[in-house]
Amino acid sequence: MPTVVIAPDSFKGSLRAVEVARAIAEGWHAVRPGDELVLLPQADGGEGTLDAVEASVPGSVRRSAGSVTGPDGRPTPGEWLLLPDGTGVVELAQSSGLPLMARPDPLGATTRGLGEVVRAALAAGVDELVVGLGGSASTDGGVGALSALGLRFLDARGNETRILADIAEVDGELPAVPLRGVTLLTDVTSPLLGPSGAAAVFGPQKGATPAQVGQLEAGLERFARLLGGDPSAPGSGAAGGTAYGLSVAWGARILLGADRIARHSGLLEAVERADVVLTGEGRFDAQSRSGKVVGRVLALGHPRTGVIAGQVSADPGVWRASLADLAGSAAAAMAEPAAWLRGAGALAAHQLSPR
Numbered sequence: 033m034p035t036v037v038i039a040p041d042s043f044k045g046s047l048r049a050v051e052v053a054r055a056i057a058e059g060w061h062a063v064r065p066g067d068e069l070v071l072l073p074q075a076d077g078g079e080g081t082l083d084a085v086e087a088s089v090p091g092s093v094r095r096s097a098g099s100v101t102g103p104d105g106r107p108t109p110g111e112w113l114l115l116p117d118g119t120g121v122v123e124l125a126q127s128s129g130l131p132l133m134a135r136p137d138p139l140g141a142t143t144r145g146l147g148e149v150v151r152a153a154l155a156a157g158v159d160e161l162v163v164g165l166g167g168s169a170s171t172d173g174g175v176g177a178l179s180a181l182g183l184r185f186l187d188a189r190g191n192e193t194r195i196l197a198d199i200a201e202v203d204g205e206l207p208a209v210p211l212r213g214v215t216l217l218t219d220v221t222s223p224l225l226g227p228s229g230a231a232a233v234f235g236p237q238k239g240a241t242p243a244q245v246g247q248l249e250a251g252l253e254r255f256a257r258l259l260g261g262d263p264s265a266p267g268s269g270a271a272g273g274t275a276y277g278l279s280v281a282w283g284a285r286i287l288l289g290a291d292r293i294a295r296h297s298g299l300l301e302a303v304e305r306a307d308v309v310l311t312g313e314g315r316f317d318a319q320s321r322s323g324k325v326v327g328r329v330l331a332l333g334h335p336r337t338g339v340i341a342g343q344v345s346a347d348p349g350v351w352r353a354s355l356a357d358l359a360g361s362a363a364a365a366m367a368e369p370a371a372w373l374r375g376a377g378a379l380a381a382h383q384l385s386p387r
Contacts, residue, residue: 034386036060037302039072040312041325042080043342044167045131046369049073049080050087055370056310056340059377064385070306072297074325077217077270077289078166079125082113088297091116097152100145101180103128103169104137110149119212120158122149124271125167128176133169136239139247141170142194143274147180151207160212163278164289165271166219169238171230171248172196173255174277182206183281196251199258206282216278217289220323222269224252224276230269238272252276267323290328303332307386310377312340316348338384340376342366351384 038056042049053071060069075084086092097110113121127145130136146163153161170176173196175185184203187193223229231240231248240248252273256263261280268276268286278284294300303309311329313320316339321327326339330348338351342365353376355365365372 033066033068034307035068035070035305036308036310037070037072037306038310039074039299039329040310040340041074041076042083043314043369044079046314046342046366048083049075050083051370052312052373055373056312056377056380059374060381062374063378063381067385070302072299072302074297074299074311074329075164075289075293076166076219076323076325076328077164078219079123079129081123081164081217081289081293082111082121082126084293085115085121085296086113088293089115095152095156097149100127100148101142102132102145103130103141103143104133105142106134108132108145110145110152112149112153114156114158118159119162120153120156120160121162121164122146122153123164124274125164128169129167130169130238138171138235138238138240138244141172141238142176143168143170143172143174143271144176144180146274147177150177151181154207154210158210161210161214162217162292163214163284164217165275166289168271168274171235171238171240171252171272172274173252173272174274174281175199175255177274178206178277178281196255197247199255202258209283214278214282214284215292216267216270216275216284216286217292218267218270218275218286218323219289220270220319221266221288223265224256224263224268224273225249230273233269234272288323290323290325294328299329300332303334306334307336308384309334309337310340310380311337314342315345316341316343316352317345320346320348336384336386338380340373340380342369351380353379
């Protein structure tokens with residue numbers, strides 16, 4: 033009996049990874065009901081990280097952080113995950129993600145809610161903290177989160193400020209790092225500054241105009257001179273520079289999130305035993321191999337791998353299916369993503385299954 037591993041990322045703004053995996057499985061099962069389907073929803077530190085870890089670690093418990101500050105200042109419910117070994121998992125996208133904005137505000141959006149959720153996890157006495165960074169609405173260098181954790185950012189007159197370009201002094205103290213440290217899970221390898229950095233690459237995705245990208249870059253440059261550390265470190269540009277801020281100010285270590293989630297879920301072992309491997313994401317493009325879930329799965333090199341994506345704008349080098357192509361348009365695919373995922377799963381069963 034062939035074994036099929038289904039290990040997709042979430043389709044951002046549409047379906048959670050667990051829902052994507054389930055829909056693909058339903059489509060495959062309709063064609064080949066006798067195959068063994070192993071559903072391993074994945075994440076890379078961005079949206080869906082809590083869901084993926086909860087699905088793969090038995091005994092995980094969702095905890096409420098109460099009402100926290102959303103990225104545009106409105107309150108939003110905060111959540112984190114407690115693992116049986118005492119690890120606390122926090123997802124930036126859950127409290128400070130772009131979809132939580134009423135409208136884009138590239139200069140004013142904040143990560144303060146992330147810091148408030150982290151504070152709740154620390155108060156519960158976690159032994160290790162894992163923070164998923166991805167899908168952020170802001171480019172604040174983590175100033176909002178660090179402020180919620182106890183730092184004060186002052187301008188030249190000694191007044192508190194959230195504007196990166198105005199920060200002249202940093203005061204206050206951060207809480208003690210948990211016993212086993214703080215790990216930041218990133219979904220990109222971008223540095224903080226420059227043409228491949230947080231402002232230039234991701235600012236426009238958050239609504240920044242070219243002039244605003246320049247303002248954000250200048251602010252991050254000033255912040256880096258003040259805080260020190262290495263702004264060229266891979267991944268430091270993740271989540272609008274939040275990876276840089278937390279790693280330098282708090283000593284957190286930066287890792288690729290897809291690798292950590294893969295270990296939690298047993299992906300490597302499952303792929304070794306699989307006859308077919310299916311993965312997917314909302315859009316497969318040139319960035320998909322740079323720290324993303326799909327790139328991580330492709331790197332495992334299984335000879336019978338397939339990619340299912342909402343849209344495919346780059347060649348993954350393996351069998352692929354685009355929901356937009358199947359549905360006739362991206363709008364049609366987004367209107368009924370689960371239905372088209374089932375269709376893609378059925379197509380994969382016809383074309384990719386072992387004979």
